[in-house]
Amino acid sequence: MRISEYIGIPEVSSRSIKVWQRNRDVFLKDIKLNFLPPFLEPILYLLALGFGLGKFVESIDGVPYARFIAPALIAVSVMYASFFECSYGSYVRMYYQKTFDAIVATPLTIEDVIAGEMLWGATRSMINATVMIPVIGLFGLIDLKYSLMIIPFAFLGGLLFAAIGMCFTAITPNIMSINYPVLLFITPMFLFxxxxxxxxxxxxxxxxxxxxxxxxxxxVNVIRSLSYGILSSSILFDVTWVLLVSGILIVLSINLMRKRLVI
Amino acid sequence: MAVDNISFNIDEGEMFGFLGPNGAGKTTTMRMIQCISPVTEGKLEVMGMDVNTHQREIKSFMGVVPQENNLDMDFTVYENLLVYSRYFDIPKEKAEKRIEELLDFVHLQEKRNVMTESLSGGMKRRLVLARALVNRPEILILDEPTVGLDPQARHLIWDKLRGLKKQGVTIVLTSHYLDEVEKLCDRLVVMDNGKILVEGSPTGVIEEYIGSDIIEAEHNSELMACLEKKEVNYEVIGDLVHIYPDNSMELSEYLLMECSLSKISARPATLEDVFLKLTGRRLRE
Structure with a gap:
């Protein structure tokens, strides 16, 4: 096992978009069901936590509680959408449906397939953010000035969690074991x-x-800042962190998947 | 290492079979031809291109029917073909026309809007074949194309493969059904333990390793004494003796007359006889 096998830049072609299209087509078949969670979840959370629990919470840094958690709900949705798409979702397509095997018999390579999967995971994060912004906006909990900038950032954040999910998919011995990263990593993040x-x-x-x-x-930092209508310099640090770690993990996840699947 | 020092050559337009027990290295060899498994040593060229460096080009000329039906169960029959055609960069209009032809070809027009899960085994196999043809391949790879199918479905697949061969498609297949290989293939190799044991045409291989006929007789001491006297090749398989005669008519007559045996039968030798002779009767994992 040489380290270069893990950090070498994989050869990904523009054909990975075909995998993205495939997943999009499946998504569109069930569009109503797929749009429901990002529409309904923020409403439920805001009613229960924002307006229910929020009554007992003093404002945080001068911001009402509901307004404080609204951007976090978008951030959590960005995390969940792409992480689950590229962990359980990709694992099912890889192992149970043999979708990857069918695709690599065409001019696409396994690198293209994995890249396409992650692009799609990021797209789902972006879709969720796009649906949630107007819903939260209706409650008057978001400053519309920079709110549209949340959408491309949701894609970037989605890419990060897609890569995290894909790394676990590449090393998990079976589908049940994906519960470990969910329990030990995703859930603590949701809270802390x-x-x-x-x-x-x-x-x-x-x-x-x-x-x-x-x-x-x-x-959370970036989306909260944008939802307050503030462009502070501190988000530069956050965006740089996300870019850097995404880059590393995308490379790693593709290499890990190649190791798993090319035999 | 799954295969070791193998060498073979498949001609354009022929039907070529890889035979061997489980674990012989057939699927690995097929996967290397498909540019899925890397060739770690030696050289493998498909259409004059190296499989390690030209995988996209080679795969664009190739159709694959894998051992397992890996249809996309999120889609209908029609959508399966359409989505697959996109992987080959086939323009939509052209693909739609092609798909109609293919649905006719594999008799699945009525099932076009059905999700693949509810298809029967034979229908799934036909759809996988249609999918493998969506890019009008010059080489068609089939890993056990008729496994688990009823005789009707098998004959339909054979018929389609012969049709494709006539159109000039080079066909490479593996199969455990040796009658299938005997009927279809121009040439074949028998593999075991990652090596190629023989290569040739079905009839040539049978002739070389068995002869034209086999006499089967019940195993008893009288017969054995008779055979020893006659000095012919034979093999004892449980309660049965396989005798490999030079002249089966003459020998059967002799056995019937001189040895007063009742239960003997002569039949033409098959590829299965060669297969068992070469790879033994030991069970494989």
Whole structure:
């Protein structure tokens, strides 16, 4: 096992878009069902947490509680959409449906397939954000000034979680074992990335940990800032972090998948 | 290492068979031809192109019927073909026309809007064949094309393969049904333990390793004594003796008359006899 097998830049071609198209076509077949969660979830969370729990919470840094968690709901949805698409979703297509095997018998390579899967995962994150912004907007909880910038950022954040999901897909021995990263990584992030209370409420060491190793922290920071209508310089750091880690993990996930599938 | 030092040559327009017990290296060889498994040593060229460096080009000329029906179960019959044609960059209009032809070809017009899960085994196999033809391949690779099919469905697939061969398509297949290979293939190789044991035409291989006929008789001491006297080749298989005569008429008559045996039968030798002779009767995993 040479390290270069994991970090070498894989040869991905524009044909990966065909895999994206395939997944889009499947998505469109069930469009009503697929649009329901991003539409309904923010409403439920905002009613329960924002307006219910929020009554008992003082404003956070001068911001009403509902307004504080609204952008976090988008960030969480970005994480869930692409992570689940590229973990359980990709695993089912790879292992149970043999979709990848069928595709690599055509001029597409396994690298194209994995890249296409991740592009699609990121697209789902973007779709979710796009649906949620107007819903949250209707509650008056988002400043519309920079809100559209959330959409391309949701794609970038989606790519990050797609790559994380795909790395686990590449190494998981079976579909049940994907529960481990969900339980040990995704769920803690959902709770401890400055989503429902500010990071500053945590011990300093854990704050550093969150900034260094919990990707959702950066997604929440950026989307929250944009939803407040503020373009602060601090989000440059977050965007750079996301870009850098996405790049590394995309390369790693494709190489890991090639190792798993090319025999 | 799944295959070791194998060498073969498939001519344009012929039907070529890879035979061998499970684990012989057939599927690996097929996967290397398909540019899926890398060739780690030696050289493999398809249409004059190296499989390790020209995989996209080679695959664009190739159709594959895999062992397992990996149809896209998220789509209908028609959508399966349409989505697949997109992987080959076939323009939509051209693909739609092609798909109509293919649905006729494999008799699946009535099932065009059915999800693939609800197709029967034979229909799935036909759809996989149609899918493999969507890019008008010059080489068609089939890994056990008729496994699990009823005789009607098998004959239909054979018929289609003969038709494709007539159109000039080069066909490479593996199969455990040796009658299938005997009927269809121009040439074949028998593999075992990652090596090629023989190569030739079905009749040539049978002639070389068995002869034209086999006499089957019940195993008993009288027969054995008779055979020893006559000095012919034979093989004991449980309660049965396979005798490989030079002249089966003469020998059967002799056995019937001189040895007063009742239960003997002569039949033409088949590829299965060659296969078992070469690879043994030991069960494989």
């Amino acid at each position: 990335s400055g989503t429902f209370f500010p990071l500053s409420a945590l011990p300093v060491a854990i704050q550093y940990f969150a900034v260094a190793l919990l990707p959702l922290t950066h997604i």
